[in-house]
Amino acid sequence: MAILSRFWRGWALEALFGQTTQRQRPFFMALVGAAIAWPVLLFGILVPKVAVQVLSFVPLPDWVPSRTVRLVWIALAVLIPIAVGMAVTVQAPPAAHRGPLVWRVLRGFPITIGLTVSFGIIFLSVPVMWIAALARKRVSIAIPLIMDASAYRQVARRVCQVLNDQGFSFRPAEPGWWISMPVRILTRMGGDALQAHVPERLEHFETDDLAMSLYPSGLLLRGQPERLTWAHGLIAEAVVHTDGLQTTDPKALALERRLRPLWRRYDADAAGCVGDADLLRDLERLTRDLKNLPVDWDDWQVLYRQLLQLARAIHGEQPLLESGPPPIEIAARPRGAVQAAGEHRPGG
Numbered sequence: 001m002a003i004l005s006r007f008w009r010g011w012a013l014e015a016l017f018g019q020t021t022q023r024q025r026p027f028f029m030a031l032v033g034a035a036i037a038w039p040v041l042l043f044g045i046l047v048p049k050v051a052v053q054v055l056s057f058v059p060l061p062d063w064v065p066s067r068t069v070r071l072v073w074i075a076l077a078v079l080i081p082i083a084v085g086m087a088v089t090v091q092a093p094p095a096a097h098r099g100p101l102v103w104r105v106l107r108g109f110p111i112t113i114g115l116t117v118s119f120g121i122i123f124l125s126v127p128v129m130w131i132a133a134l135a136r137k138r139v140s141i142a143i144p145l146i147m148d149a150s151a152y153r154q155v156a157r158r159v160c161q162v163l164n165d166q167g168f169s170f171r172p173a174e175p176g177w178w179i180s181m182p183v184r185i186l187t188r189m190g191g192d193a194l195q196a197h198v199p200e201r202l203e204h205f206e207t208d209d210l211a212m213s214l215y216p217s218g219l220l221l222r223g224q225p226e227r228l229t230w231a232h233g234l235i236a237e238a239v240v241h242t243d244g245l246q247t248t249d250p251k252a253l254a255l256e257r258r259l260r261p262l263w264r265r266y267d268a269d270a271a272g273c274v275g276d277a278d279l280l281r282d283l284e285r286l287t288r289d290l291k292n293l294p295v296d297w298d299d300w301q302v303l304y305r306q307l308l309q310l311a312r313a314i315h316g317e318q319p320l321l322e323s324g325p326p327p328i329e330i331a332a333r334p335r336g337a338v339q340a341a342g343e344h345r346p347g348g
Contacts, residue, residue, distance in 0.1 A: 031087055034080050035112040036119045041080065044073035084108035084115075114189030118182035125178035133222065141228050143219040143235060144246055146253070151243035156203040156214050162238040162322065163231055168207060175204035179213055230321075237319045240306050241267055252299035255289060259306055262286075266313050274316040283310055 044051035048069035085108025089101070133140070147155050160170050174180075180202045203214040210223035210231070219235065221228050239246060240263050247256050262282055266273045273279055290303055309319065 028087065031080075031084060032115065035084050035115040038077065038080055038112050038116045039120075041073055041077040045070055045077060048073055081108040081112040082106075084112050110189040111186075114186040118185045121178060121182050121185075129178065138223055139225045139228065141221040141232055143221065143232060144217070144248055145214070145219045145239060146245040146248070147214075147216050147243065149216070152203070152214065152216060155239060155242045155244040156205075158238050158242050159212075159214075159219070159235055160205055162234050163212075166230075166234055166322065168210070168231065170205040170207055170210070170212060173204055173206040173211075175202055175213055179204065183215070233321050236305070237309065237321050240309055246302045246306075247295075247299040249295045249299045251293060252295045252303060255286065255293060255303055256306065258286060259303075259310065262310060266310070270313070273314060276314060279310075279314050283307065283314065 048066050052069060082105060085105040088108065089104045163170055183202055205212045210227055213220045221231055243260060245253055245256050247253050262279060287307055
């Protein structure tokens with residue numbers, strides 16, 4: 001279940017700073033890490049020399065005054081939230097630049113507190129969840145899937161529909177507090193700085209033996225391993241018809257975004273797009289660009305698979321997995337009532 005922690009950190013990074021370049025990402029990740037570690041700085045103000053020894057395992061000499069060390073801790077405790085506020089202000093889109101600059105920078109303090117509290121909940125709950133999953137012989141699969149708030153519901157509806165059409169019986173459910181609370185806290189503390197990246201409510205679906213949670217930076221599947229593989233494949237086929245993006249490198253994301261308008265043209269008139277010369281030319285151009293794209297294998301193979309999917313569609317072929325029968329163990333299961341994403345939830 002440590003995968004949930006990684007998902008949350010990735011979401012926090014994307015939500016606070018948007019899409020970052022490979023050169024920027026280590027800096028912003030370090031900034032998020034420093035904000036998460038903010039309580040250590042506060043601890044250092046109270047017991048400055050003890051904090052240094054805890055962190056470095058090296059005791060300070062007696063001749064170093066505690067007052068000097070405490071001033072260093074105070075400076076760090078003030079500078080980290082200010083750095084977070086400045087980074088969020090610089091990275092925010094122009095529409096979010098409301099209010100005096102000083103207040104936008106000081107917003108880093110509640111954001112830092114939100115990061116600290118949210119990560120603390122994850123840090124305490126993840127080991128318990130991991131032990132529970134191990135006892136029930138469940139595994140987790142993380143699927144990168146970047147969505148802004150406007151695309152979030154669309155992706156949830158499409159994924160749930162495709163899975164249920166293939167024999168799953170996912171139904172909307174309330175996520176556990178350990179899943180929803182960290183996102184809720186950070187969005188409350190972050191205010192309008194996070195509105196473009198955060199859905200109003202976290203989408204979570206369950207069957208009798210599977211669970212699926214959608215974060216703005218990915219999708220988390222949990223359950224029996226033999227069922228997860230098939231679900232993972234169907235999701236990979238389905239998301240190309242949405243605004244969700246599966247690559248992470250900015251260069252790969254740029255090419256993937258160029259693919260989405262082609263899919264929208266196809267979805268609007270599938271029969272009329274079969275053999276379409278313009279679509280084939282655009283596909284050839286994107287394929288040529290992929291050959292020279294300097295990204296790692298994970299992102300490259302995602303783009304390659306999406307180009308193959310589009311090629312099948314333009315040549316009049318059905319999606320490979322959706323067109324075939326579901327696995328026997330899934331098809332044999334009774335199918336429950338299917339609810340679309342966003343409908344009434346238990347207790348909602």
